[in-house]
Amino acid sequence: MQKITESPSHYRHLEKMETRELLESMNKEDQSVPLAVAKTIPVITNLVEIIAAKMQEGGRLFYLGAGTSGRLGVLDASECPPTYGVPPNWVIGLIAGGDHALRNSVEHAEDDPMQGWNDLMEYKIDENDVVVGIAASGTTPYVIGALEEARKRNIVTGCITCNTGSPLAAAADHPIEVVVGPEFVTGSTRMKSGTAQKLVLNMISTAVMIRLGRVKDNRMVDMKLANNKLVDRGTKMVMQELDISYEAAQQLLEKHGSVRKAVEAGRD
Structure with missing residues (x-):
């Protein structure tokens, strides 16, 4: 060929x-x-x-x-x-x-x-x-x-x-x-x-x-929080989604381990 x-x-x-x-x-x-x-x-x-x-x-x-x-x-x-x-x-x-x-x-x-x-x-x-x-x-x-x-x-x-x-x-x-x-x-x-x-x-x-549902809106809500940059990104995503402070968003993220779970918990 x-x-x-x-x-x-x-x-x-x-x-x-x-x-x-x-x-x-x-x-x-x-x-x-x-x-x-x-x-x-x-x-x-x-x-x-x-x-x-x-x-x-x-x-x-x-x-x-x-x-x-x-x-x-x-x-x-x-x-x-x-x-x-x-x-x-x-x-x-x-x-x-x-x-x-x-x-x-x-x-x-x-x-x-x-x-x-x-x-x-x-x-x-x-x-x-x-x-x-x-x-x-x-x-x-x-x-x-x-x-x-x-x-x-x-x-x-x-x-x-x-x-x-x-x-x-x-x-x-x-x-x-x-x-x-x-x-x-x-x-x-x-x-x-x-x-x-x-x-x-x-x-x-x-x-x-x-x-497969691994993206919500346009965001990587299930990404692994493998470094400080990603933790910061995830915190801001939770902050924007729930309309809460950075500190409150960070606490939710640290407790639940993912953006998806943090947002779900914040809405309960």
Whole structure:
């Protein structure tokens, strides 16, 4: 297949550009990414609604990827518990090569078509769960093999890729193909492709958590109060919601441990 992500950059002789020209050119390219994402919203919509329905019945969301794609999936998954106060096993990110691959390149980790499925099996994955494979190229064996095995077992699958007509898209029930075009540095998919994947992951997890009731109005009422900044933010949320003093709001928050519970207690 012809990989758009591997197509030659629109720019030549980058080493001869002045720094400002480099930055302005990169920024110009980046501006095309949200427009490409917008075209995929109908597919994202369907996938989000399925994930939310599955999770309401006790299912989980798995992200699966290699390299940059895997790291982005792990990042999105790891941010759900502190942001929305959900258990760490609700959204799980897996990367080829394991946690060591988050900071280091693990040679050939992505080349085994069965390892992704083996990694999923460690979590006793079943039909209640959803697997979203992430691969800019759409050709990563680790991800494709996992989705193929999942589909054989009637597990819902989605994917995020930046090429059209890829084997990964063919293996997914809900393929999200965000075609951002050639990278500024030819083949460097951590750039526009990575940005596109991050945007889509943000949309999926945020929309799912809202559908699951983890946001009230526009606020993270279940966020973990993990540091002074978040305690201050939570106190101000309680203060505004109940129209009480900062000190009274802080006392409620400290007593009940979350914005949601503090507000509920303050209204009793």
